[in-house]
Amino acid sequence: SALGLGAFTPEVRERTLQSKPSAPPQDIKCVSTRSTAILVSWRPPPAESQNGVLAGYSVYYRALDSEDTELKEVNDIPPTTSQILLESLEKWTEYRITVVAHTEVGPGPESSPVIVRTDEDVPSAPPRKVEVEVLNSTAIQVFWRSPVQNRQHGQIRGYQVHYVRMENGEARGLPQIKDIMLADAQEMVIAGLQPETAYSITVAAYTMKGDGARSKPKVVTTKGAVPGKPILSVHQTEENTLLVKWEPPLDAEGQVIGYRLQFGRKDVDPLATLEFTALEDKYTAPSIHKGATYVFKLAVKSRAGFGEEAVQELTTPEDIPKGYPQILEASNITSMSVQFGWLPPVLAERNGAIVKYTVAYREAGSPGNPLEKDLPPSPENSYTLNGLKPNTAYDVKIRAHTSKGPGPYSPTVQYRTFQLDQVLPKNFKVKMVTKTSVLL
Known part of the structure; x- marks a missing residue:
């Protein structure tokens, strides 16, 4: 009032209604x-x-x-x-x-x-598509694919291959473990195994938490041990043959069931192949060519197959050629030249490497010695006689040389040059043929 404040009413308290929280935890x-x-x-x-x-x-x-x-x-x-x-x-x-x-x-x-x-864990599924290939008597190769993605339970750090020797379907000895610390590895070679022995192989992937489920066992048997190289020797005899002798490898006792011999001239394919029993220990190769290199390859045969080959080479001494080259038909004749080719002596009569040829020629029926021309060997084996007389017959022959000297001359072949004014048709072709005419 005009005189001041009056007394307060008694205090009344009321709480507002609750609501949803306006902020998150x-x-x-x-x-x-x-x-x-x-x-x-x-x-x-x-x-x-x-x-x-x-x-x-x-x-x-x-x-x-x-x-x-x-x-x-x-x-x-x-x-x-x-x-x-x-x-x-x-x-x-x-x-x-x-x-x-x-x-x-x-x-x-x-x-x-x-x-x-969530944390990593060990894989709950094994690697997939596990396959094992036997490489030889002491090694196998294992292949696999990674476990299914949703059961890897972490980052794959690598794989473990477990293998153990088997006898009569039961494990013998402690399992061996090979570890490969590569996440994308999909194969491994296991060496140092025993020949003709069964092994059980499983594969497991591992994360930081350890190795997971193993694959189903794969049982394989290594191959039998193949023998090593036999002892091989080759000698030329006085009868112009090659005597081949052999002995089994020192570590092949009881394993040898036979031998395989491959032999022949080194420059001729294929080599001849012969097989021998375990009791045979020599062979004589007949009809040997002079001046040739022969190769001999001998392998021991066992139940596991053929072993490593022993190889020997032998070169027979050269001699003068026994045979002569074969002159071919002339390929180009003019009034003043003759071009011809030849084949070297047959292989069995060369008696070594041909180092040159000698061509001898003269007018047919003329006295005296023929003219001679030395020629190096070439893939073409062709030569042109120039400066000849028109309409004249010439006798031509040829011989081959090795490092030991010349062989015999070939039989004489006679060529005749054309007349000087003789015109030869060029680019001769048959265009069309009918029953009654030919278009040239």
Whole structure:
């Protein structure tokens, strides 16, 4: 009033109604505790944003890189709880996790999502398509493919190949392990095995947590040991033959069931092949050419196959050619020249490498010695006689030389040059033929 303030009324207190929280829980942390569990922790929303008494929390989560991407939730978490362990999760899988606070009115906003991956584990599936190939008596090669992707449960760090010797279907001795620390490895060679022995092979992939499931066993048997090189010698005899002798390898006792001999001139394919029993130990090669290099290859035969070949070469001494070249028909004749070719003496009569040829020619029926021309050997083996007389017959012959000297001359072949004014048709061709005419 005009005189001042009066007495206050009794105090009356009233509380506004609750509402949903206007802020999410704070400081969300997610930690993988093992390959199938994640620990989620949080702090309540700020007091001024709780908008009532907190009634509890909900946690929402779903896998990001899995076939099962359905959103899952954990509700009715007491308001006094600040963490929860999510269990029965997929191994080595990323999860998206959010937390929501509730009042009695309802849930507030979701927290910012946290992405976390569960821990690695050992692979639960074995490598696929395991195959084993026997290479020889002491080595095998193992092939495989990586386990299916969704059962690797981590980053594959490498593979282990387990192998053990088998007898009568049972393992004998401790398994051996070969480790290859390459994530993309898909094969391995295992050496140092025993000949003619059965082995059981399994393959497992491993992550940082250890090796996982093994593949089904593959049982293979190594090949029998093949013998080493035999002892081989070759000698030329006085009868112009080659005597071949051999002895079995020192470590092949009881293994030899025969021999295979391949032989022939080194410059002629293919080599001849002969097989001998285990009791035979020599062979005489007849009809040997002079001045030729012969090669001999001998291998021991066992139940496992042929072993390593012993190789010997022998070169017979050269001699003068026994045979003569063969002159071919003239390919080009004019009034003053003759071009002709020839074949070297047959192989059996060359008696060495041909180092040159001598061509001898003269007018047919003329007295005296013929003119001679030395020619080097060439792939063409062709020569042109120039400066000849027109319409004149010439006798031509040829012989070959080795380093030991000349062989016999070939039989004489006679060529006649054309007349000086003789005109020869050029580019002669038949264009068309009918029953009564020819177009030239």
